[in-house]
Amino acid sequence: METRAPFIIVGAFVLAAIAAAFGFVYWLHNSTGIGARSTYHLQFDGPVPGLLVGASVLFNGIRVGEVTELKLATDNPRRVNATIAVMADTPVRSDTKVGLDFQGLTGVPVVALEGGKQVAASGEVPTLVAEPGAGQSMTQAARDALRRVDSILAENAEPLHGMIDNFRTFSDGLARNTGKLDGIVAGLERMTGSSTPPAKTVYNLQAAAAPATPGKPLKGQLVIPEPSTVVMFDTQRILFSPANDSAEFANAQWADTIPRLLQARLIQSFENYDIAHAPLRNADGAETDYQLLIDIREFQVAAASPATAKIAISARLLNKQGKVVAARLFNAAQTVDKIDPPAVVAAFDAAFASIARELIAWTVQTL
Numbered sequence: 001m002e003t004r005a006p007f008i009i010v011g012a013f014v015l016a017a018i019a020a021a022f023g024f025v026y027w028l029h030n031s032t033g034i035g036a037r038s039t040y041h042l043q044f045d046g047p048v049p050g051l052l053v054g055a056s057v058l059f060n061g062i063r064v065g066e067v068t069e070l071k072l073a074t075d076n077p078r079r080v081n082a083t084i085a086v087m088a089d090t091p092v093r094s095d096t097k098v099g100l101d102f103q104g105l106t107g108v109p110v111v112a113l114e115g116g117k118q119v120a121a122s123g124e125v126p127t128l129v130a131e132p133g134a135g136q137s138m139t140q141a142a143r144d145a146l147r148r149v150d151s152i153l154a155e156n157a158e159p160l161h162g163m164i165d166n167f168r169t170f171s172d173g174l175a176r177n178t179g180k181l182d183g184i185v186a187g188l189e190r191m192t193g194s195s196t197p198p199a200k201t202v203y204n205l206q207a208a209a210a211p212a213t214p215g216k217p218l219k220g221q222l223v224i225p226e227p228s229t230v231v232m233f234d235t236q237r238i239l240f241s242p243a244n245d246s247a248e249f250a251n252a253q254w255a256d257t258i259p260r261l262l263q264a265r266l267i268q269s270f271e272n273y274d275i276a277h278a279p280l281r282n283a284d285g286a287e288t289d290y291q292l293l294i295d296i297r298e299f300q301v302a303a304a305s306p307a308t309a310k311i312a313i314s315a316r317l318l319n320k321q322g323k324v325v326a327a328r329l330f331n332a333a334q335t336v337d338k339i340d341p342p343a344v345v346a347a348f349d350a351a352f353a354s355i356a357r358e359l360i361a362w363t364v365q366t367l
Helices: 004-029 138-155 157-176 178-192 258-273 341-366
Strands: 037-045 056-059 062-072 079-087 097-103 108-114 127-129 201-203 252-254 290-302 308-318 324-335
Touching: 037 097, 056 079, 079 108, 138 157, 157 178, 201 341, 258 290, 258 341, 290 324, 290 341, 308 341, 324 341
Parallel strands: 037 127, 056 108, 201 252
Antiparallel strands: 037 079, 056 062, 062 079, 097 108, 290 308, 308 324
């Protein structure tokens, strides 16, 4: 007896462990536990593909029980009867909606319960009727949809053939009139200005060259701010009076606006004259003795016969106290050999060189 007693204890322990394992597996499979259950009968008026005994029952997406029985109705070959067991506190009502849901990639079917307001009569096991087509899978729904599309196409085959013939006639007409359509589109582009504009040709203004013999050096620190002018001259266009609307001048422009271009070339002309005492562009952070203020009066081509490039400026020299030391008007005109951008720019270069040399000589003499 002493030898057999340990074997009995060990055997009892193994059986208890196996029972506990089965109980644990059952508890995992049935997350609602093994407490009190309520039983309901379900009625499906159609097939329930893949639904098995033990399938989950969801209420508003939460698992509340499982399917306990499935059988065919004897009085109606299309009907399927099912019995479910759910937690006793599940708020199932007589108007709760019943359907099938297909979960996961494999489409495992589960019974889906949703909503409801009317309280079921006590003491009776209510029968919940599923909505028509509740057991229809996505594959079956797609097949039904394709059948309906196919039937619609079959019923409207003649009108569809007519529409296709009309498209063919329209495309043939477009093919025959491609040249005309290209002309119409090009005209619309020209009218709306949406066509790609031609590239602009940029022209620069030449500074006055250095004198052949060095002249009297500049005295003091001079500043030449950006010249002032009216709005008409604050542009990059090559201006004419009267205006010239030819395409070659519409696509020609100065390298900068006229005031900035004139300022840069005046400073460069002073540098060519005396680089050691050349004027500054502005007075920021520098001690200056004089300012040379320029106002542009004219910078355009007079289109009379003969055409002439005209430049007119006024110059004022101001000392440190801002008082005008000297002032003078400068004018220059140069006949244009030919009315085209290169010839006009060459005339402006000659006129500007004349004004720049005269302005530098006047400035050196005044300072």
